[in-house]
Amino acid sequence: MVPRVTTRAIxxxxxxxxxxxxxxxxxxxxxxxxxxxxxxxxxxxxSPMGQAALDQLLENFRxxxxxxxxxxxxxxxxxxxxxxxxxxxxxxxxxxxxxNEGVRRGYVGGYLRYSVVGDPLKRKNTGDNTxxxxxxxxxxxxxxxxxxxxxxxxxxMWTRLAMLTPAQGxxxxxxxxxxxxxxxxxxxxxxxxxxxxxxxxxxxxVYLAKKxxxxxxxxxxPDPDIAALEAELLERIxxxxxxxxxxxxxxxxxxxxxxxxPTHIVGIPVAVNLNCAAPRHKEVVL
Amino acid sequence: MKEHRLRPPLDDExxxxxxxxxxxxxxxxxxxxxxxxxxxxxxALKRGEPLPFGLQGQVIYYVGPTPTPPGKVIxxxxxxxxxxxxxxxxxxxxxxLKATIGKGARSExxxxxxxxxxxxxxxxxxxxxxxxxxxxxxAEVVAYEDLGPEAVRRLTVEDFPALxxxxxxxxxxxxAGKAQYRNAL
Numbered sequence: 235m236v237p238r239v240t241t242r243a244i245x246x247x248x249x250x251x252x253x254x255x256x257x258x259x260x261x262x263x264x265x266x267x268x269x270x271x272x273x274x275x276x277x278x279x280x281s282p283m284g285q286a287a288l289d290q291l292l293e294n295f296r297x298x299x300x301x302x303x304x305x306x307x308x309x310x311x312x313x314x315x316x317x318x319x320x321x322x323x324x325x326x327x328x329x330x331x332x333x334n335e336g337v338r339r340g341y342v343g344g345y346l347r348y349s350v351v352g353d354p355l356k357r358k359n360t361g362d363n364t365x366x367x368x369x370x371x372x373x374x375x376x377x378x379x380x381x382x383x384x385x386x387x388x389x390x391m392w393t394r395l396a397m398l399t400p401a402q403g404x405x406x407x408x409x410x411x412x413x414x415x416x417x418x419x420x421x422x423x424x425x426x427x428x429x430x431x432x433x434x435x436x437x438x439x440v441y442l443a444k445k446x447x448x449x450x451x452x453x454x455x456p457d458p459d460i461a462a463l464e465a466e467l468l469e470r471i472x473x474x475x476x477x478x479x480x481x482x483x484x485x486x487x488x489x490x491x492x493x494x495x496p497t498h499i500v501g502i503p504v505a506v507n508l509n510c511a512a513p514r515h516k517e518v519v520l
Numbered sequence: 521m522k523e524h525r526l527r528p529p530l531d532d533e534x535x536x537x538x539x540x541x542x543x544x545x546x547x548x549x550x551x552x553x554x555x556x557x558x559x560x561x562x563x564a565l566k567r568g569e570p571l572p573f574g575l576q577g578q579v580i581y582y583v584g585p586t587p588t589p590p591g592k593v594i595x596x597x598x599x600x601x602x603x604x605x606x607x608x609x610x611x612x613x614x615x616x617l618k619a620t621i622g623k624g625a626r627s628e629x630x631x632x633x634x635x636x637x638x639x640x641x642x643x644x645x646x647x648x649x650x651x652x653x654x655x656x657x658x659a660e661v662v663a664y665e666d667l668g669p670e671a672v673r674r675l676t677v678e679d680f681p682a683l684x685x686x687x688x689x690x691x692x693x694x695x696a697g698k699a700q701y702r703n704a705l
Binding site: 280281283284287290291293294295297298301302303304305306307308309345346347348349359388391419420421422423469472473474475476477479480481482483484510511512 | 521541583584585586588595597598600601603623624643645646647649650651652653654669681683693694696697698699700701702703704705
């Protein structure tokens with residue numbers, strides 16, 4: 235007997251509306267978890283110039299909300315994470331086009347910057363910030379979760395990948411992560427949120443590093459061993475001295491988020507993807 | 521740490537008073553230019569053609585603002601990463617540019633050119649685009665309109681806040697700040 239499967243229809247129009255709203259809100263109103271992380275950072279920072287930089291950033295977040303303008307002029311390339319319940323059926327249109335239409339409306343209508351070129355070599359601006367980068371995973375259930383992460387390139391440019399060997403081990407991995415933040419220095423707009431992907435294959439490690447950034451800022455990994463690794467990396471990074479905006483200080487990173495995946499016996503892929511001092515992301519479940 | 525009020529155009533004497541770590545508040549005119557505009561300006565200089573504005577004593581702000589919402593002077597307008605302009609900066613300093621505003625570290629050749637041609641590098645707070653937009657009183661595209669956010673704009677600013685990162689004496693706030701707080705936890 236074939237079991238009966240109930241599908242749930244979700245309209246492409248609703249997806250477009252949701253993505254439009256997420257693009258605007260993510261760019262204009264910093265989420266509460268990020269605001270909280272900045273307030274804690276301000277309390278921890280001892281350097282007067284670092285404190286002044288954090289004060290300006292906090293003031294900036296308030297002004298952006300009040301004036302309804304983007305927190306930062308680099309409103310990023312829209313990275314969209316989809317968790318599609320396997321019982322979901324998208325109706326009334328094409329899923330990818332629905333998302334890109336949402337990005338188009340969100341960026342044009344929200345007075346956000348068009349930072350995307352249609353061809354990486356010919357470099358002509360698409361004029362509406364499309365297309366998005368879309369990561370889709372199929373999960374159990376009948377819901378659709380959409381997360382929009384506007385990714386500015388000031389921090390994205392410092393992404394790194396290393397394929398380490400088991401003999402190099404965890405020590406080399408930690409050094410690589412700390413060194414990646416050190417190299418970025420003031421350019422990545424610290425205090426940064428450090429996304430670290432460990433395991434999988436090369437491209438999967440980078441994906442995990444990016445995905446780590448959509449976790450609420452500072453929430454530890456549920457696995458206590460990974461949470462301990464996050465805490466140790468954060469302390470080492472904050473000993474670098476770079477500080478807020480690179481002016482010197484003890485808050486170079488707000489948090490380190492590590493995500494892991496099984497990998498091959500031969501290697502330890504490790505990727506680092508940074509979020510700048512505007513850790514923007516917004517999600518909705520349809 | 522001193523605080524200075526600057527009103528461009530800047531002369532050598534004013535620039536000589538600025539030290540790495542000093543705070544500045546700029547009022548008056550600054551020009552925006554980033555990657556694409558730099559390429560065109562340097563091209564024009566090499567061909568002996570006129571620039572969109574005279575460089576002598578001027579200040580360039582590395583910014584590509586968001587589109588201007590209705591009723592506002594400019595959109596979000598924080599600094600972009602300066603190092604992308606490094607290869608194109610010394611020639612502008614040679615032609616009289618006195619200050620650049622951006623965020624992030626400069627290359628050795630740019631630092632050397634700043635010492636040689638008496639110019640400073642200033643950083644505004646990266647990511648503070650909404651706050652910095654409020655210090656802009658007027659904005660007008662003066663060249664390369666086809667470049668959109670990368671067009672050259674003349675901005676009239678008031679009390680625009682920045683910090684001196686590199687001075688004409690070799691001082692470097694990023695290096696000094698990092699050294700001071702390394703292992704300070």
